[in-house]
Amino acid sequence: MSGTRRPVWVDVTILVLAAVMFASMIALGNWQMRRLAWKLDLIENVETRAYGDPVPAPKGAAPEYLRVFATGTFAHDQSLRIKAVTDLGPGYWIMTPLAGDDATVWVNRGFVPNGLDQAAWDTPKGPLGVTGLVRLDQPGGTLLESNQPETGRWVSADLTEMSRAAGLENAQTAYFIDAEASATDRGWPRGGLTRLTFRNTHLAYALTWYAMAALFLVAMGYVVRARFKATD
Structure with a gap:
């Protein structure tokens, strides 16, 4: 059949x-x-840039993960929080403008966990030096969330919008600095958490x-x- x-x-x-x-x-x-x-x-970029001697923070664009240093005074009253999840748990990156002689650069001072009272944060005063790694501008937000400048809710370092929200006119908007961890200070914000190993x-x-x-x-x-x- x-x-x-x-x-x-x-x-x-x-x-x-x-x-x-x-x-x-x-x-x-x-x-x-x-x-x-x-x-x-x-x-390769991380291996060739992140572990060398720091160079002065460029006034213009800079390659990501370049190790730099900058001097100035922190404007703590203009700090912003960026939502973060790290090995230390959920919390925020504390982004603070560092006002120098010629320009202001945003510095990611480090991580603070959820629920930590702001009074417990370290707020160094006066001129100081910051060493860290260049991280590039992160406009818009993340794949799943958008920044909301009008409500002060940040999920990425959108430097142009952050500078506008903080009222900064001469801020560096091409990059910010991820501050290194201090060898002696283990307080908050906790620096030195830049991800440098990649699966x-x-x-x-x-x-x-x-x-x-x-x-x-x-x-x-x-x-x-x-x-x-x-x-x-």
């Missing part, structure tokens, strides 16, 4: 969907390879997608071959 032959359009639809799936797997593998190149570049599994993911694409292609080859044999 012979069965009803499957319509040609069904075979065509299956082949089109299979081609889309195969192309998608290849595209995902290629995307992981691009991410791999980006991650390797990031790791790199992009090559493994890329090879997985390419392997899946190859296996899928072989499987579809068997299906097509079986279909042609069935029509003989």
Whole structure:
């Protein structure tokens, strides 16, 4: 007893969907390879910039993770909090303007946990020096949340909007400084929490997608071959 032959359009639809799936797997593998190149570049930048002797903070743009120092006076009354989650738990980064002779640069003084009374924060007075790492402007917010300057809710260091909210006219908006941890002071805010190690599994993911694409292609080859044999 012979069965009803499957319509040609069904075979065509299956082949089109299979081609889309195969192309998608290849595209995902290629995307992981691009991410791999980006991650390797990031790791190299950290290794070559973050551990050298500090240089004076540039007046203009600066490469991320460059170790710099700046001098000035903290304007604690203009500090802003940025939502953060660290190894110490949930809390905030404390961003404070450091007013120098020529310009003002934002400094991430470090992390404070939720619920810590502001009276417990260290608020150094007078001229001082800050050493830390350059971090670039972070406009807009994060993937899941947006900054809300009108309510004082910040999830990223949008330096232009932060400077506007704080009433700063000569602030550096290309980058801010992640302050290093003090060797003697373990109070709050807690500096030195810049993430300098990065998980790199992009090559493994890329090879997985390419392997899946190859296996899928072989499987579809068997299906097509079986279909042609069935029509003989």
